[in-house]
Amino acid sequence: MTQLEAESPTVTSLALAESLEKWFGDPGTESNSLNFSSALELDERNELPAAGIDRLRRFGFNRFFVPEQLGGNLRAAEDILMLTRAIARRDMNVAVSESTQVWMMLAWIGGTPEQQAKHAATVLQGGVIPCLAYSEPEHGADLAANTFRATPDGGQYVLSGEKWPINRGRTSTHVVLLGTTGDETTPAKRQQSMFLVDRSTVLSGEVTGVPRVPTYGLRGCDISGVAFDEARVDSFARLGAEGEGLELALRGLLITRTFCTGLSLGTGDTMLRTVGDFLSERVLYDGPASEIPYVNESLASAYLSLLVAECESLVAMRGLHLYTEQFSIWGNLAKVQVARLVDFSAKALARTLGARYFMRAHEHVGTFQKMYRDSAVVSVFDGSEPVCMDSIALQLPALAKAHGHDRDEDWRPLYDLRAELPVFEPHRVSVFGRGRDATFASLPALIDRLAALTPTAGCDAERLATLRARAEGLWDELDALLARVQEARRTPADATATTSAKTTSPALIRVAEELSALHAKVAALGIWLFNRDHLGAFFADGVWLEAALAREQVHQYGTGDLDPAAARTLAAEMHRQRTAGEYFSLLTVRMAAPGAPEEGGTDTPASPPTAA
Numbered sequence: 205m206t207q208l209e210a211e212s213p214t215v216t217s218l219a220l221a222e223s224l225e226k227w228f229g230d231p232g233t234e235s236n237s238l239n240f241s242s243a244l245e246l247d248e249r250n251e252l253p254a255a256g257i258d259r260l261r262r263f264g265f266n267r268f269f270v271p272e273q274l275g276g277n278l279r280a281a282e283d284i285l286m287l288t289r290a291i292a293r294r295d296m297n298v299a300v301s302e303s304t305q306v307w308m309m310l311a312w313i314g315g316t317p318e319q320q321a322k323h324a325a326t327v328l329q330g331g332v333i334p335c336l337a338y339s340e341p342e343h344g345a346d347l348a349a350n351t352f353r354a355t356p357d358g359g360q361y362v363l364s365g366e367k368w369p370i371n372r373g374r375t376s377t378h379v380v381l382l383g384t385t386g387d388e389t390t391p392a393k394r395q396q397s398m399f400l401v402d403r404s405t406v407l408s409g410e411v412t413g414v415p416r417v418p419t420y421g422l423r424g425c426d427i428s429g430v431a432f433d434e435a436r437v438d439s440f441a442r443l444g445a446e447g448e449g450l451e452l453a454l455r456g457l458l459i460t461r462t463f464c465t466g467l468s469l470g471t472g473d474t475m476l477r478t479v480g481d482f483l484s485e486r487v488l489y490d491g492p493a494s495e496i497p498y499v500n501e502s503l504a505s506a507y508l509s510l511l512v513a514e515c516e517s518l519v520a521m522r523g524l525h526l527y528t529e530q531f532s533i534w535g536n537l538a539k540v541q542v543a544r545l546v547d548f549s550a551k552a553l554a555r556t557l558g559a560r561y562f563m564r565a566h567e568h569v570g571t572f573q574k575m576y577r578d579s580a581v582v583s584v585f586d587g588s589e590p591v592c593m594d595s596i597a598l599q600l601p602a603l604a605k606a607h608g609h610d611r612d613e614d615w616r617p618l619y620d621l622r623a624e625l626p627v628f629e630p631h632r633v634s635v636f637g638r639g640r641d642a643t644f645a646s647l648p649a650l651i652d653r654l655a656a657l658t659p660t661a662g663c664d665a666e667r668l669a670t671l672r673a674r675a676e677g678l679w680d681e682l683d684a685l686l687a688r689v690q691e692a693r694r695t696p697a698d699a700t701a702t703t704s705a706k707t708t709s710p711a712l713i714r715v716a717e718e719l720s721a722l723h724a725k726v727a728a729l730g731i732w733l734f735n736r737d738h739l740g741a742f743f744a745d746g747v748w749l750e751a752a753l754a755r756e757q758v759h760q761y762g763t764g765d766l767d768p769a770a771a772r773t774l775a776a777e778m779h780r781q782r783t784a785g786e787y788f789s790l791l792t793v794r795m796a797a798p799g800a801p802e803e804g805g806t807d808t809p810a811s812p813p814t815a816a
């Protein structure tokens with residue numbers, strides 16, 4: 205594969221990831237601040253990885269959470285994706301502990317210019333640890349039922365209540381929270397307001413940490429809580445209007461859910477890499493275990509899933525710039541589908557790794573089981589999978605209504621990784637995108653573009669014909685899924701009788717699930733069609749795309765599903781990237797070289813790197 209040639213957000217994001225790779229050095233080298241061995245050891249001791257966190261801070265990670273317009277380095281959503289990927293592949297404890305800075309996004313979405321300037325300056329100073337405090341012990345996903353009080357009093361607010369479970373609850377410097385400002389006369393949706401509380405500026409009363417909870421994964425993280433006892437804050441702490449809290453919360457989550465894809469890509473890379481490394485070295489039946497056809501296919505399938513996950517993630521990042529208003533569906537689709545692709549493969553890889561999947565010591569591939577546990581959190585927090593699916597399901601009627609009425613447009617900026625993007629403006633995100641989804645809307649144009657392609661040596665007429673049939677099949681599938689929306693809505697009320705106020709039918713949730721898998725296929729098709737001329741033969745030949753489109757649900761696969769020749773091609777490319785020290789990616793992203801020490805001593809990189 206060749207590196208991208210033009211200056212584009214993708215180019216500079218890749219350069220950024222490579223520069224963070226060098227900054228951290230090889231995670232296989234124990235003298236580096238962030239390495240697999242000590243990440244595992246600290247996790248076993250339930251300790252925050254302080255040295256890794258410190259190292260990341262000295263890179264200036266904080267700067268990437270402040271938009272350029274406000275003086276920071278956040279230029280492209282892809283920057284966050286690539287940085288998160290580089291950190292999560294080393295240690296999710298570090299990624300999850302430090303990326304809480306993303307919650308300052310609420311100020312960029314709902315704050316006044318004064319609030320934005322103040323919070324931007326604070327984040328840029330460094331050392332800020334925000335936490336997101338929405339969940340309450342008794343209410344979980346049902347945010348509208350929250351009871352935490354924010355009582356208006358003389359131009360200030362008095363905050364009382366407990367938030368739990370909260371990542372960085374105890375150790376935070378700032379708390380982004382939802383508090384009830386309304387009373388019984390206020391409609392439920394307008395009861396709560398959003399606050400960004402600097403804990404050092406609380407005027408009176410108390411803010412205390414609630415003890416940590418032992419967790420299945422992320423054992424080094426501060427998963428705890430935060431309690432407010434008559435804590436008085438200035439009204440400057442309120443973001444947005446009174447009663448606007450739930451809406452702001454949802455808008456913020458649509459962006460951060462999209463960013464969660466970087467966590468899945470990072471852990472997915474390390475899981476596949478540890479299994480690939482181990483089984484390539486392990487000699488069984490007179491040869492490397494990776495050459496056992498069953499193993500070869502398993503590695504190839506997991507690799508394919510990562511490629512599809514990358515396509516879905518990249519297109520979503522570009523979409524955040526181009527179609528910010530459409531993320532009420534898209535943000536949920538991207539988070540769920542990328543996590544599903546990685547989680548399904550994680551289970552398959554555990555089986556393929558064998559007994560060592562059950563062993564926790566570093567010398568016995570213990571990193572795998574840690575990544576396996578840590579990675580699982582993505583489908584749980586920041587809106588669990590059922591919550592995200594429910595949100596999509598509720599918007600399906602609008603999606604069905606808009607289907608077929610999209611205007612055609614130039615889809616190049618969405619898919620061509622060389623294309624420039626408009627500025628990312630988080631405040632444009634909307635709770636209801638009126639059923640629009642650019643990825644699905646682009647499908648007819650993608651089908652036309654595919655029809656106009658001519659065969660090449662690597663992608664012959666037969667493969668092109670198969671791809672065309674598959675692409676048309678995607679459209680048929682979309683039609684059929686949206687027809688099921690009408691059907692599910694006609695289901696008699698007594699068939700879904702419930703005492704819960706939450707009445708979304710499982711049939712609609714099922715449609716949402718299938719749509720999410722379909723979405724990733726369309727993203728992969730779009731990425732392929734617009735980048736074939738510059739990403740090398742493996743990419744352009746399209747074996748990977750044909751195999752992805754052949755899957756029924758794109759994240760699921762079974763033994764023997766892959767055509768043997770496709771399995772060989774995919775596994776060969778996976779091993780090439782593995783031994784060349786590149787990310788498992790359709791692009792070329794160079795990891796820190798084997799044995800590389802962390803770079804740059806104690807100097808903070810002065811400015812974000814640009815493409816070489």
Ligand SMILES: Cc1cc2nc3c(=O)[nH]c(=O)nc-3n(C[C@H](O)[C@H](O)[C@H](O)COP(=O)(O)OP(=O)(O)OC[C@H]3O[C@@H](n4cnc5c(N)ncnc54)[C@H](O)[C@@H]3O)c2cc1C
Nearest residue numbers: 336337338339344345346369370371584585586590591594
């Ligand atoms: C490691 C970790 C870190 C976390 N960090 C934070 C944090 O920083 N800040 C924060 O605010 N919260 C945080 N949480 C809480 C997290 O976001 C929870 O998922 C959330 O509070 C929902 O609660 P719950 O998963 O316990 O599910 P509950 O709300 O108890 O729901 C139980 C079950 O009901 C079903 N259900 C619920 N809602 C729906 C729906 N709409 N449609 C269909 N089915 C539904 C699902 O099966 C769900 O699993 C964290 C949790 C963990 C594990």
